[in-house]
Amino acid sequence: MSEPIPTYEWRTAPAHLRTRRQLAAEGLRPNGQDIAGRIVRSRGSRKEPLVAHLFDVEKAAPKRQPSEAQLQALAKATREHQLRAAERRGVDRAEFDEPSTGDPGPAWTAPTSALASYSPSGNAVAAALARTTDREGMER
DSSP states (O other): OOOOOOEEETTOSOTTEEOHHHHHHTTEEOTTOOOOEEEEEOOTTSSSOEEEEEEEGGGOEEOOOOOHHHHHHHHHHHHHHHHHHHHHTTOOTHHHHSOOOOOOGGGOOSOOOTTTTOOSSSOHHHHHHHGGGGGGGOOO
């Protein structure tokens, strides 16, 4: 029979144990090791407590570096995700596929940033999307 996993109260775990996020922040990964402990914290009025698994930092390994092909696939997927999000908000996909002529610098006469006319009241994103029809008449 296996030994029970040690359980610690909030902020009482030994210094050599880390959560996955803490390992990732240090550039490490669990490296297939078993759970070395867990932290249990109450969620207030909810029925089940919050449980975080802990891993031994001495058994952890450095994060793996992605290959160039993996980075390219990730960039492609991210661009597709952004294009679909823009289409859902009424921006045409072809607008992003147009080749840019470079940075026009300070020659722009009208602000093109969605935050240029930001006002603290209301939703800035909704206001920026409402201005999409105004962009067609702007000179760049």
